[in-house]
Amino acid sequence: MKRRKVKFLAVVFAVLLISGCATTAEEHILDLNENQLKLRSVQTRAFDTGNKEKMMRSIMATLQDLDFVITKADYDLGIVTATKFSNNQVLKMTVIVREKDKSQLLVRANAQYGIKAINSPEAYQDFFDALSKSVFLTAQQID
Amino acid sequence: MGGLSILIAGCVTSSPSALRPAEGNLQARQIEMRQFDTKDELKVLSATAGVLQDMGFTLSEVEKKLGLTVGSKERDPTIPGQVAMAAFIDILGAAGGSSSNAMSQIDAVQTILVSCVTRLNLEGNQVAVRVTFQRVIFNRMNQVSRLETVKDPKIYEGFFDKLSKSIFLEADKI
Numbered sequence: 001m002k003r004r005k006v007k008f009l010a011v012v013f014a015v016l017l018i019s020g021c022a023t024t025a026e027e028h029i030l031d032l033n034e035n036q037l038k039l040r041s042v043q044t045r046a047f048d049t050g051n052k053e054k055m056m057r058s059i060m061a062t063l064q065d066l067d068f069v070i071t072k073a074d075y076d077l078g079i080v081t082a083t084k085f086s087n088n089q090v091l092k093m094t095v096i097v098r099e100k101d102k103s104q105l106l107v108r109a110n111a112q113y114g115i116k117a118i119n120s121p122e123a124y125q126d127f128f129d130a131l132s133k134s135v136f137l138t139a140q141q142i143d
Numbered sequence: 144m145g146g147l148s149i150l151i152a153g154c155v156t157s158s159p160s161a162l163r164p165a166e167g168n169l170q171a172r173q174i175e176m177r178q179f180d181t182k183d184e185l186k187v188l189s190a191t192a193g194v195l196q197d198m199g200f201t202l203s204e205v206e207k208k209l210g211l212t213v214g215s216k217e218r219d220p221t222i223p224g225q226v227a228m229a230a231f232i233d234i235l236g237a238a239g240g241s242s243s244n245a246m247s248q249i250d251a252v253q254t255i256l257v258s259c260v261t262r263l264n265l266e267g268n269q270v271a272v273r274v275t276f277q278r279v280i281f282n283r284m285n286q287v288s289r290l291e292t293v294k295d296p297k298i299y300e301g302f303f304d305k306l307s308k309s310i311f312l313e314a315d316k317i
Contacts (some may be wrong), residue, residue, distance in 0.1 A: 052211070056209055057209060057210070060209065060211070061262070061273075064166070064275065065168050066164060067165060067168070067171070067275075068257040069214065069256060069275045069276075070211055070258045070260060071204065071258065072204050072213070072214055073206040073207050073209045080209075083159065083256075083277070085277060085291060090290065093162075112164070117236040118162075121164045123161075124162070126160070127162040128165070130162070130164055143205050
């Protein structure tokens with residue numbers, strides 16, 4: 001009897017192990033969860049400039065520095081999309097620039113690596129570090 | 144407790160350091176970028192589109208306000224030796240009584256993507272052009288067999304040679 005119980009528990013545990021992370025496939029369509037607000041702050045930065053064109057061109061230059069190929073850009077909508085191949089996986093990224101007010105721009109980035117969304121704050125921090133350097137570089141025009 | 148940590152760790156997605164500038168990215172920039180002595184960014188952009196068309200690319204995206212041109216083309220990626228080798232493996236497999244399917248693993252199509260960004264410098268007297276090429280290679284089963292960013296400096300040199308000629312010619316016309 002005790003053995004049966006142990007066996008049962010082992011099976012339950014194995015099922016949990018396998019299905020522990022499984023969300024239904026449809027859930028990924030909207031990916032709505034409580035982390036969304038947190039994710040937004042991880043993916044967004046404000047910059048003290050009203051020059052949208054310069055910001056967008058800096059974003060494109062930064063993405064190119066990071067080995068991305070720019071696949072789409074639209075000034076009016078403030079959208080830049082880029083793709084990078086790394087370790088035989090596709091890394092896709094979209095960056096959107098919006099005017100917060102006359103003197104500030106909001107930049108939001110999101111990325112996916114293979115079939116996974118990138119959610120780690122460090123990754124986005126890396127990107128924004130590179131971007132701020134580029135905005136600075138542009139001002140200084142070091143070539 | 145150990146089981147619990149596996150349960151939790153299973154959900155953590157590993158984040159690639161892919162958004163950090165790689166070492167040697169300055170060198171890559173040197174290979175992929177050239178500057179032209181002109182104030183007319185639009186002229187450079189249109190010369191770029193012309194050169195890409197000369198190379199057989201179809202342009203899929205252009206944004207002149209930001210100086211972007213994107214194009215692609217599909218070409219045959221087969222390396223002669225690869226077919227012979229695959230056939231040899233299949234024949235060997237058949238002779239040995241097993242069915243191997245090396246022929247279907249042969250590269251069948253490569254899609255070449257190009258993205259080109261122009262930018263006027265701060266002084267407003269030079270236009271920088273940065274171009275990048277990527278290749279996606281599919282095998283005969285229509286599976287992606289390789290993804291790569293083209294790094295060969297010769298290819299970039301070839302592109303810029305044509306581009307400078309084109310910009311020069313267009314300038315010459317005036």
